[in-house]
Amino acid sequence: MYSIEQRDDQIRGTQAAIRYHCYFDDAARHLIRIRMEVDLDASAHEGVVLTLPVWAPGSYKVRDFITHVGNLRAYNERQQPLSYAWQGKSSLRIETGSARMLAVEYVFYANERTVRTMHITRWRAFLFPVNCFFYVEGRTSEVHHVLLYYDRSLWPTLTTALSPVEPIEHGSMPVVLGALNYDILADSPTEIGTHQVRTFQAYGACHEVALVSPVPLDIEWLTEQCKTIVATEAAMFGGVPYDRYVFFVYAGSNLTGGLEHARCSVNMCDVRALTSPTKAKSLLALLCHEYFHVWNVKRIRPREYGPFDYTREVHSPMLWLAEGFTSYYDDLFAYRAGFYTAEEYLQILARDHLGKLLHVPGRRAMSVRESSYLAWVKLYAQSPDGVNRFPSYYLKGGVLAMLLDLAILHATDGARRLDDVMRMLWNNYQQRPHQGVEEEEVFEAIENVSSRVVREQFERWLDGTEELDIARSFEPFGIEWIVRDAAAQSPLEPASRWLGMQLRSDGGRLVVTSVEEGSPAWQAGIAVDDEIIALADRRVTTSEEFELLSSRVQWPAAVTAACDGILYTVSVDAPNAKEFELRAVAVPSERQRMLRERWLERTLLVSIP
Template sequence: MKPTNLAFLTTSALFSMCFTTSALADVDYHIDIDQPIHHLAQVSVSFPKTESTQLTVNLPVWRTGRYQVLPVADGVRLFEATDSKGKVLPWQRTASGEWTINLTQPTAVKVSYQLHANELGDRLRHIDESHAYLDASGVFMYSPEFRQQPITVEMKVPKGWKSFSGMDKGRNSHSFKAANYDVLADSPIETGINQHFSFEADGREYDVVFWGEGNYDTEQIITDLHKISGQASMIWDDYPFERYVYMVHATSGARGATEHLNSTVIQLPRFNFREREDYLRFISTASHEFIHTWNVKSYRPQGLVPYDYQSENMTDLLWVAEGSTSYFQNQLLLRAGVMTAKEFFEDLSLRIVLNENNPGRDTQSVAEASLGQWSSTWGDYAINHSVNIYSEGYLASMALDFSVIQDSQLAHSYRDVHKALYQNFKIPMGYNVADVQNILTTLTGKDYQPWWQKFVNQPFILEFDTLLAQAGLVTTYGDKAKTQVETGIGLSGLHADLVLATVAKNSPAWKAGLTAGDELIAVNGLKVTAEGFAKRFEDFKPGDKVKLTVFSNDRLKDVSMVLGEQPKGELSIQALESVTTEQKAFFKAWLGIDWPFDADGEWIKSDNDA
């Protein structure tokens, strides 16, 4: 059995295996993709003999990698349960993702049901004429009684399809096996008409599977994935897998990515790969998901160990699980030579601007955002009073990294924190806040509880220039910085009308009494259109008072708004005019690369520069 599978066995399961493995009968799954054009398949699960008077079977109400309850069971119809002789057994639906089967005598049980799979955007399940993407969380039911039993998966697929998964191969090219349901739930299957490539990096095997036509360059992607896959030693000292699978979807619009035990799925609209900006978005995502193989899949907060598939898994450390992964993703690309230093700092500049324009950063802490992730929404209230575990977690990680580098006198960095988490808290263990703080104290000799209180348990505002100056850097809008009008109005972009999607807290529009849902009709008595909205305000300057005519709750009214001021142009990160040897050393300790500026403060060209 591979270390990958052992990591997901609970202590009790390991205990039982010390005595015998023959006593563990397989749970057998079968899926027949019989109506792909209608997104339909037939699923059956055969459970071993049970002595219980009831057998509970579940379909998870969420999937790993997305911390939100989903209506997963809505894709199930024609549920049926039979005993070992084929006799139909009575059952009741007892919860959203739960069925309880009544038994009169010990027997094996077979469960069957029809599955509808058209949730590609959720990366949960999707079946069509060309492929099936199957995340077990949305496809295969389990019984808590048999969760730790070995499993097999047999598939009946259309002719010409090829099947791939991070699981071990079974009896044929369309079958797989795993140690238990936890491995199955974290090892999605991609089967269909696809392109397949393979390579080796640092003694590990990698498969890359492409589904869907698009403007991607397979040669470039394979080359860069090879570079990325050899960079794990940037943080960790070994691998939690022997083989890894990259699944790439070129879609008709669905996007996003999800990490898994020893694989990932990454999807973008089919023509969003070629341009450098698009490609960097794709390859950064690939880096993010690869890093997750350690951070989240090999070690994770106690609230997520073991997974409870039927309810929320609460933890105040999701910002470490997700935000720190975001923080490391471009560093890995930078060290691999896939991303230039200039591109790295362009991304960081954008993150700084987004943070400085986020009205929720003075309201919610990253700890609270972690706990609230399960109920988070995207709307006017959330934008004005919330932070994101990814973006804010990135900046909290950066602040922590700079603190560790400084407090350890360049001997350690935040990477060493994650190395220690991997070494000391591999699943089935889980780490908590005190564990992270203890690691920080060990590395630096300082008490990190005050830092934690300031930057994690309460909202924080970073002084970016003060922070970056340690590494010889400064933010700037240019030598001749200009300003432009600020309104605080955000449009959804979904309608031809001017319905306000968001109104930023404490912005000119907020102070004028506008709110999300109002419809803008005119500025100073003249009609304004969605297409001309931005240009219309270019006719004014900061400090001007304008009259806005709006429909608010279907009632026409006029409001007066004093226009605000914001920087015009793009923020960039540059070298300070005078950089010391100590600052360059800090820079090297931070990113692991040499100083990327020449004597005139210009970027030193690299192979990836345009």
């Protein structure tokens, strides 16, 4: 029966018939050598099939990790070679005959530094099992062990979501870690190196903060913020569903993104997110987002996402729940945790959620349910024209979650909210953790918490492409939705202009990366991959130059560009950019005041349970 739940004490002292020996002697070349051992019984005489996943759960794109596997050979317990044949790009059948043990040895090249891929250097190693460990077909429910061999004088620190099989003593080799089944193994990263680590206790569980950075950064501050995040989010569910959890935080250049796991999250950010109070807020919202996945998606999950089929794309129309609801809650939890003021939170909703959606013409072309189902070929394989063809289920799903929260509060006079829907789904998970949810179960929870009317409205939003009535949703809360032309900030800062195109500086060239359908740039005929040469007869080579000049020239203005090396000039009229605001009315009615306070209420915990 499918399960992702594991406690460290369940693995201590276990034996495993499937073992992965990992050697880092060639780490400087980004290589890990792996010897997979599988104990066999008489039932294996017809052969064993090994398969390497083609995707990582939580990242909906076929990545074909087999690309990085090389020098593969198979042999038995007597070191005698065993023949094998590929059954597909990521599966092979090995003829084991009378062998009592199968060994498969190979190298894996790990040099892609993202949250979903492995990266190994002479200084450290990030091991992500779903990338590099084959599974034995028909035996994924067994205990799996990982044995790590490395120089602990060079890499003294190990942090992992796996569980120690035996105490990790100073200098002892190998380090032996384990998982109750392959799904847990695949979902459990490990970092080895010289990183900083801090721990704290909350809700009866151990929490670790692992900070990997090229320069010394303040892990004490980061740990305090993680404490607050745990306290804030766990309070909504009345506790945590794990015995130990790791916040992996990687700070560096050009690092971004996060990926959720049942017992940890992997988060990447720019170094400045840990040196600038302003930039730190985006990191804190990311940590809130990935931590909320402990409940929403790892456990409250679409039925398609557990148990997994690691061999192909697995489509679900419910990523609006998995990622959309989480995208609403990340900034909401950041506000509840005290990282934002109420005014800052309203500004973020107006600018980064609602305003951003209004700059996605694709919101009128495809529903968020369709966008969810087609994530593999839309969001994760997005074309430069994608903004015009579909809405992100993160962005629009988050906006719909917010409007649903408001609708529930309005319909129940503040007695219930979206939190209650999530708690109902959480209770359902606890009763049958092996089984994911279907849309009907979510809709029923919404109806039970609020009304049939709210449920039906939400279903229409999911399937619809019509414009959302934002002002109407906020009116019962005494909050105005304001869209206005941008104004000059000062005599030295003219109003910004909107052309509806994104630009990228590329080696002294200014290249168009996307154009919004219907925008001034679109109407003028400017297209993706065109090179912008000049604005109003003035040469521009960077996006900063173009933005500065666009706010100071007389419009309409001439834009000179090149397509396939041939120059052309068009006239473009760029209006003032739009500004978006959610503003609390000065004199709300008693009901508006009550609903607004209920929506924006927060309880800052002074101590962690």
